[in-house]
Amino acid sequence: MTEAFAARSAQAETALQAPITSDSQSGQHTLTASADSEPASEAQATDAVTVYSPVQPHSANRISTQNLTDDPRTNLLGLTREQMEDFFVGIGEKKFRAGQVMKWIHQYGVTNFVEMSNISGKLRERLEQLARITPPEVVHRHYSADGTRKWVFRVGEGAGSLIETVLIPAEDKTGSRKTLCVSSQVGCALDCSFCSTGKQGFQRDLTPAEIIGQVWVANQSYMEDVPLTERTRTITNVVMMGMGEPLLNFDPVVSAMRLMLDDFAYGLSKRRVTLSTSGVVPMLDRLGEEIDVALAISLHAPNDTLRDELVPINRKYPLRELVAAARRYIARDGGLESARKHVTIEYVMLDGVNDHPEHARQLIQLLKTLPSKINLIPFNPFPHAPYGRSSNNRIRSFQKQLSDAGFVCTVRTTRGDDIDAACGQLVGQVADRTRRAERWQEKVQRQQGERQLHESVKTRGD
Numbered sequence: 179m180t181e182a183f184a185a186r187s188a189q190a191e192t193a194l195q196a197p198i199t200s201d202s203q204s205g206q207h208t209l210t211a212s213a214d215s216e217p218a219s220e221a222q223a224t225d226a227v228t229v230y231s232p233v234q235p236h237s238a239n240r241i242s243t244q245n246l247t248d249d250p251r252t253n254l255l256g257l258t259r260e261q262m263e264d265f266f267v268g269i270g271e272k273k274f275r276a277g278q279v280m281k282w283i284h285q286y287g288v289t290n291f292v293e294m295s296n297i298s299g300k301l302r303e304r305l306e307q308l309a310r311i312t313p314p315e316v317v318h319r320h321y322s323a324d325g326t327r328k329w330v331f332r333v334g335e336g337a338g339s340l341i342e343t344v345l346i347p348a349e350d351k352t353g354s355r356k357t358l359c360v361s362s363q364v365g366c367a368l369d370c371s372f373c374s375t376g377k378q379g380f381q382r383d384l385t386p387a388e389i390i391g392q393v394w395v396a397n398q399s400y401m402e403d404v405p406l407t408e409r410t411r412t413i414t415n416v417v418m419m420g421m422g423e424p425l426l427n428f429d430p431v432v433s434a435m436r437l438m439l440d441d442f443a444y445g446l447s448k449r450r451v452t453l454s455t456s457g458v459v460p461m462l463d464r465l466g467e468e469i470d471v472a473l474a475i476s477l478h479a480p481n482d483t484l485r486d487e488l489v490p491i492n493r494k495y496p497l498r499e500l501v502a503a504a505r506r507y508i509a510r511d512g513g514l515e516s517a518r519k520h521v522t523i524e525y526v527m528l529d530g531v532n533d534h535p536e537h538a539r540q541l542i543q544l545l546k547t548l549p550s551k552i553n554l555i556p557f558n559p560f561p562h563a564p565y566g567r568s569s570n571n572r573i574r575s576f577q578k579q580l581s582d583a584g585f586v587c588t589v590r591t592t593r594g595d596d597i598d599a600a601c602g603q604l605v606g607q608v609a610d611r612t613r614r615a616e617r618w619q620e621k622v623q624r625q626q627g628e629r630q631l632h633e634s635v636k637t638r639g640d
């Protein structure tokens with residue numbers, strides 16, 4: 179879904195319990211700790227969409243960051259630790275090379291083997307022949323004055339092959355956070371009625387390299403001018419809330435999340451990596467078997483009749499099954515550090531559709547035995563959307579009803595306001611650009627034709 183990028187990024191905020199306030203006059207929700215810190219540097223801050231190449235300024239030998247789909251060399255960017263070890267063992271090298279190379283790639287942002295100073299020259303040459311490190315191609319980036327950053331990646335040919343990634347910085351009592359909202363697919367097959375990604379249909383799954391590459395690029399965006407030896411990891415949280423349904427691209431998503439958690443890569447804590455799903459029940463069980471990360475369920479309706487309409491996958495896996503699967507997910511013993519203490523329930527607030535007191539009552543009943551926190555998301559409208567956003571008053575009273583019933587219930591915040599116009603529509607704008615240009619050209623030509631006709635009529639009349 180494209181439109182809801184602000185929503186998702188802010189969901190990430192509320193998932194982490196950022197305090198919020200509501201400005202009743204403007205209708206905007208803002209973070210109280212608006213440490214929209216991390217102001218983009220002057221050179222970086224821009225209102226215009228700029229073309230950007232993620233090539234390292236310190237790279238001795240730069241390589242192209244284009245998607246080299248016909249390049250037979252293995253792209254090491256998307257390999258998990260295990261796969262990287264297999265790769266090195268497969269070429270007759272020791273396993274420990276895997277950790278070394280992973281650190282160069284993910285922590286120092288190196289895309290060129292020549293810079294890997296603790297690897298012998300001979301091995302570097304071999305690697306050059308056998309492997310590559312290729313992040314997805316950034317076609318546009320947009321850095322907001324409040325610190326929000328957004329990237330558009332091209333992951334194939336044609337206008338439909340674009341994905342978005344959004345980064346939201348914030349300060350809270352645990353320190354500075356940089357939360358990245360990552361896409362898992364180009365488009366989405368599930369067609370939720372309030373989601374603009376769903377309206378685009380499904381194009382294709384992203385590869386592990388394309389998924390983790392979004393984290394790589396975001397991380398590197400803070401390291402562009404930092405010398406190699408001083409580079410650090412900057413992303414603190416990842417939410418799989420970008421385009422696509424992550425559980426329908428299971429293996430690549432799990433591989434990428436393993437890299438997010440790996441100390442040789444991004445070293446994030448389990449609780450700071452969140453997978454959001456609309457409820458692909460069988461895959462939820464598989465997720466529980468394979469990895470311990472935080473879970474968000476896009477619920478949006480408290481009864482099957484309404485949910486069938488809003489989230490069509492509900493017709494296949496109705497609420498009772500979904501809630502039971504969520505309960506199984508958190509029932510797995512993940513130990514003290516586990517991310518499986520509760521699930522986050524996402525609930526988009528659609529004016530007059532799912533925001534009545536009766537819906538809140540049903541929600542309370544539905545969730546009363548599920549350890550959960552509820553995140554209310556003001557609907558993000560998009561062109562031709564069949565819904566409106568619930569009023570602030572309605573959202574607040576819905577929230578109060580749930581809080582009074584004992585739930586932790588937050589309302590998502592809006593960030594990156596100065597790029598909000600583009601938020602979610604950025605991909606649309608990029609994709610539209612040619613058609614717009616064509617339309618504009620046609621208009622100019624029409625006007626010129628009319629002028630010429632007018633001139634010739636005038637001349638004849640003279």
Ligand code: SAH
Pocket residue numbers: 179181182185186372373374418419420421422423424454455456475476524526555556557558559560
């Ligand atoms: N497919 C997954 C993850 C991507 S969608 C899922 O559905 O959970 C991430 C979140 O954005 C979901 O909670 C989704 O319901 C929400 N969302 C989609 N469209 C939205 C819109 N127009 N306004 C607000 N939130 C939206």
Ligand code: SF4
Pocket residue numbers: 179366367368369370373374375376377420421422423456476
């Ligand atoms: Fe959008 Fe639904 Fe797909 Fe999530 S599952 S991206 S909300 S269409």
